[in-house]
Amino acid sequence: MRSKLFTSSKASSPSHSYAQSPARTPMMSSPMNTPFHHHRTFSASIMEEDLLDAEQIIQRWDLDSPSYTKIEYLFTGERREAKMFIKSVTSLQSAMHFFVSESASSEKIIHAQKLMQIAMKRLQKEFYRILSSNRDALDSESVSNHSYARSSSVSDDDNVSDQEDEIPNSPVSDRKKISVSDMAMNDLKTIADCMMSSGYSKECVKIYKIIRRSIVDETLYNLGIENYTLNQINKMDWEILESRIKSWVRGEKVAVRSLFYGERILCDFVFSSSDKIREACFSEICKERAASLFEFPELVAKSKKSMERMFRTLDMYNAISDQWTDIEMIFSFESTSVVRTQAVTSLVKLGDSVRVMLTDFETAIQKETLKTPVHGGGVHPLTRYVMNYLVFLSDYSPALSDIVADWPLLVQSPLPEAYFPSSTSSDDSSSSITARFAWLVLVLLCKIDGGAELYKDVAQSYLFLVNNLNYVVSKVSNSNLSLLIGVDWIEKHKQKVKQYAANYERIGWSKVISSLPENLDAEKLTLEMARNCFRRFNLEFNDAYKKQSTWVIVDHKIRDEIKVSIAKKIGPAYKEFYEKYRNVFRGVDSVVRYAPDDLGNYLSDLFHGTGAPGSVSNSSHSSSSSSLSRSR
Known part of the structure; x- marks a missing residue:
């Protein structure tokens, strides 16, 4: 025998109200037929009729009845039968209250209790079927998009209106306005409200927790979220651990924004009539899983540290930090505070790990x-x-x-x-x-x-x-x-x-530049002085080119700017000197080794890092034709 078979009804049934109406209670003169006595007799008859009506509907869906067709369900199709069934349970509750007030040992109470057990067994099966067969419709995304404006229970009101009854007969386009997800959620809430008000909360919650917990576990597994110990993490090669971290970062975002968020919405909606039950239910389904999810970053932060782990550590830090508002909202219950605490602990540990790695990075540079x-x-x-x-x-x-x-x-x-x-x-x-x-x-x-x-x-x-x-x-x-x-x-x-x-x-070209006369107009060079200038220029330019032929300037813009700058410092002065004294020497090739255009060609070869060290004296650049042959 259940310790609590039913709860108080918020309002009397219509028939009960009718029995209390003075206009409907005849005045009798017999002592045995006083208005009060007649009122109670009439109320009893009404309750007996309600009991009979409820019995007809409830027994029609008795799972143990030989006439029951096992493939049939209440909460399918038009829902008209489901509405009648829920109303019958409500009427049965009212009748049970009345009979208890009349006589605690009444046979009618025993009969009503048996009917209630039949009804609850049926609702348990319906509840299980809706949860198990609508796994896709009750996924996190569908649940989070659920429209509360359309969420009306089939048992609202005294109150199954004609308008509600007409929904199944409406055009297809109108029926589609109520999604499968909305319908399933509404049905679950209807059954949960009915079972909880009838004293069968534990049975209802047990079914809900078993199915939804399995969904949470399966989803986390598919997201690549696994449980590890610190010892296991320390033994992992970095390549393996890095792949686990990447999976965690991707999975954590989906778990928070979709999975746990959807579970919170669904749980809050289905068990909205009891704050205590919805908190306990959500906590038992998600608390342990979520706490384990947020423990992984803490374990990684406690493991071996190296500079290569910096960015994955920051990825985990960002994943938690970016979703902290959602985490606080989803796990706002006192019973789920352990999840919030674990998330904060992981943030702190990850931050400490980053500080250590920054210090190690600086030390590595200095050393x-x-x-x-x-x-x-x-x-x-x-x-x-x-x-x-x-x-x-x-x-x-x-x-x-x-x-x-x-x-x-x-x-x-x-x-x-x-x-x-x-x-x-x-x-x-x-x-x-x-x-x-x-x-x-x-x-x-x-x-x-x-x-x-x-x-x-x-x-x-x-x-x-x-x-x-x-x-x-x-x-x-x-x-x-x-x-x-x-x-x-x-x-x-x-x-x-x-x-x-x-x-x-x-520094690199000062000797080359200084080998040329500064002002040819002001200076009158003797042939010997001019000859020595050419020889010195040949020597210094050859030496500079020899040393710098393998030097490199990585940035092409700076490379071009430096070439142009060197050419401007050397080219015009050498060209003027060359044109003034070239033709005065016999055997000019022995003294004048470079034509002005050759200088630009040699400079263009520099700073690519591809030249081989060597002298340029083996090449002939004494004429414009040789200069053209090297031009680009």
């Missing part, structure tokens, strides 16, 4: 020793690695701003003003992340300065600085680093690149 000069004075591998790392890192600046906001940069001396934007942000988190990136770039540039000292030729060391500083500036300019470090920093360091380039030209 890097540049022992071997880069061939041709090109971009050092350290410069490429660090700047590409920082460029990718800058894409996570919102997350990094949160992580380093309360993590001040501690250095022995303050950063130069050139390493900060001119307009200081009032946002402490923005200032903190700006200082962090500016400091890492400065650490790299110090290493670049040290690498320049590896070159024996001072001109080549400046070319190395041109290549590497320009690479840094270019990476900053064409990424989110420009927003963090600032335009002023970019402009100041572009000027430094130009200064290094000018220093290279001055």
Whole structure:
């Protein structure tokens, strides 16, 4: 025997109200037929009729009846029979209340209880069928798009209106307005309300939890969400762990925005008549699964750390941070606070892990020793690695701003003003992340300065600085680093690149330039002096070309600018000198080795890093024809 068979009814049935109407109660003079006695007898007869009506409908759907067809269901098609069935259960409840007030041991109560058990058994089966056969219709996306405006229970009102009855007979286009998802949700709510009001909450909730929990488990599995221990994660190769993290990031977004969100909507709707039940139901279905979902990032954060794990760690941080509002809303119940706590814990642990990796990254740069000069004075591998790392890192600046906001940069001396934007942000988190990136770039540039000292030729060391500083500036300019470090920093360091380039030209070509007379109009050179000038020019140009034939300028724009600049410094002066003295020497080839056009051709070969060191004296460039043969 159930401890609680029914609950109080909110309102009397129409027949009960009719029995209480004075106009419908005749006045009798017999002592046994007083108005009060007649009223109770009449009410009893009405309740007996309601009991008989309910019995006819309920027994028609008795699962144990030999006449029952097992393929038939109440909540299909027109729903007219379902409405009658729900009304019968409501009437049965009212009758049971009445009979209990008359006599607690009445046979009618026992009979009514048996009918209620038959009805509840039927509703349990209907509830199970709707949940299991509408898995697709009750998926998270369909549920989240559910229109509450159309959510009307089949048992609303005293109250099954003619208009409701006409829905199944309406045109097909009208019936389609109520989706399968809406219909299933409405049916579930109708059954849940009826079972809970009849004292069968546990049976209803048990069925719901079993089916919906299996759906949650299956969905998480299909999303690639699995449970791991810290020991398992530590034993994974990075390639395997990285693939698990990628699956988690994709799966977490779907799980929060679709799966758990849909489960919360469905649970809130179906069990809307009881706050306690809807909370307990949702909690038992989703709490453990969600807490496990958000535990994975914490375990990854606690595992071995390396710089290559930085970006996947930030991916997980962003996944939780970006959806924190949804997480708070979905798991707002007190009973699901463990999910919110776990999500926050993972955020904190991931942030701590990022800080450790940033520190390790800085330490790795500082410990890097540049022992071997880069061939041709090109971009050092350290410069490429660090700047590409920082460029990718800058894409996570919102997350990094949160992580380093309360993590001040501690250095022995303050950063130069050139390493900060001119307009200081009032946002402490923005200032903190700006200082962090500016400091890492400065650490790299110090290493670049040290690498320049590896070159024996001072001109080549400046070319190395041109290549590497320009690479840094270019990476900053064409990424989110420009927003963090600032335009002023970019402009100041572009000027430094130009200064290094000018220093290279001055040192690398000064002997060639100084070998030519400064002012031919003012100076009257003897033939011997002119001969010596040609010889010295030949020697210095050959030496400069020989040394620089394997040097490289990576940026094509800077390469062209430097070639043009060198050509302007040498070409016009040499051409004037050449035209004035070329024809005065006998055996001119032994003295005049280069035609003016040849100089441009030789210069065009430079800075590609493909030339082989050697002398240019073996080639003949003493005539314009040889110059044309080398032109491009």
